[in-house]
Amino acid sequence: MMKRPGKNPVSTRIWLSGLTIGLMTLLALFAPIISPYDPTQMQTGISNHPPAWYKTPGKSGLPEHLLGTDLLGRDIFSHVIHGARAAMFLVLIAIPLALVIGVIVAVTAGLGSSFVETIFLRLTDVVSSVPSIMFTVILVFILRRTPVGQIFGGLITLALSFALVNWVGLARLLYSSVIRIKQLEFMEASRSLGAGTFYQIFKHLPRHLAHLVIVWVVNSIPAVILLEALLGYIGIQILQVADGSSFQDLSWGGLILLGRTQINRNPFILLPPTLCILFISMSFSILGEYLK
């Protein structure tokens, strides 16, 4: 690893991961400005070209298409940059949604009536008794044909499926914490001073749950991006219109799905999205380790 004398290697690693995340955010924000081509623009004459540096006698890279082209002659570099935007979009929809559901359910179950609590506990039992990806995939299959799922090129399907399954994990985490905090002395004291349930929820709970929520968010961001890529690898389309035909969306997972079908002709399609996902997930896991 990068270890220089007199420098703490841990801080270097965190600095690098922060830089990667910042860079990806910039790519996502300014995607239309940075990308050299429109990623949907087709040029049939130059299909499946390898990256610019790759020279073979048959088909060598074109200098104007840095990472090569796909089957329909679309620029892969632009696709990757727009993919960062899709990933950011996914994260910005899925994580807050799961967060809101999880926090509300955990607080109602922890402080509310025992009826809600029982239902919540049975539900978590059911959901956690099979691998969560089983439910996520079924939800993707349900949502991808509905009108809602067509919004934003199918990304909303994935965001909703992730949120509707993964709030359970967060809620279970927060619930046990809420139960523990409820029995602490200061809660008793504040109640004896006349504090209502709502006052307690907004005054005391946030500062005791914040660290759990932050760690969960940092771990979930790469999980969403990975889920998208994983479905691409396994070969599941997240966008399917009513007549049964399907499209790839402009994302890293979509690019992986595309590269999967073209692996004999242009294996280099798989490389850039895979590397992007690798950097992102490693950055977040380093950050998560640090926060713990």
Add this chain to the structure above:
Amino acid sequence: MQLLSFLLQRLARVILILVSVEILVFLLVHAIPGSPWDTPPNQLKALGNVFMDEATLARRNQYFGFNLPLWRQFTRHLIGDVHENGDFICGVVCGNLGPSNRQTGRAVQDILFKPPEGQSMWNSRFGYTVRLISYAFAIVAITGIPLGVASALWAKSRFDQNVASLFTILASIPVFILGLLEILIFASWLKWIKVLPDWSQPKYWIIPTILLAVVPLASMIRITRAAMLNAMGGEYIRTARAKGLTRAKTIWKHVLPNALISILSFLLPLFAELLAASFIIEGIFGFPGFGREYWNAIAGLDYSMILGITFIYACSIALMNLFLEMTYKLFDPRLRAQ
């Protein structure tokens, strides 16, 4: 006696969970638009897209009970139903997971548990998954514990730091990327195996097994190290050393048995975790176990197959958890008293 009533109580709960899982998955699966007949099976595709005619479709819907109301379909799956020829055919409660909608003519439990003609039971879908999980488990236990012990003995040394950072990095690489790396290393570089796997030969198993083992291995090393350091800091260790025991003897006699408790409490639930993780890895590599069967089933909307595999997963995970709880209760007097 007390233990028996506890066991019965927990068994009732497991059954309740299983039924709820089946209801939930049944409703979700039937909410997916389309039917199992929408995409033709491969053999039909080869014959030039011969889709089913109306009469065949009606006969099939009759056979699988798709013309019944939804709740009847569910009870038919779970408990059983009287079929058109007047026989009562039992459902999941008798261990019959129903006929597969896509692989016509075979029952789900046959596909999952019956080996191919003339082969041992380890070559069935079930056998493949169980072997994969067991190998990964063995790797985690056999390499994880010694590495953890070694990093605890030489804590804060260069070896300790290198092992810790190496496995943190390995565990943070997404599975499919690590899988590609392994293909590059073992197939392209070392040339031990071919890129296209032949799962009947054990050497191809190296890729999914290592993939499955990496993430728990990192935790295993960390937990063993922490448990060892914790045990080494105890007062009784200082006493043992003070009365003249050698360092090696102290570690064998006093530190290891005490560290073993936390190691075991990590290792026992590991089987359930590996089962969940194997599901994804089988999907990525086309490993012929339960996982691949599930991914095929959901792509072709094979209702009974999806329900059957979910049932088996939920059942095994719930039973493993129950077993764990029972062992803790048996061996920990503090829990037994409660």
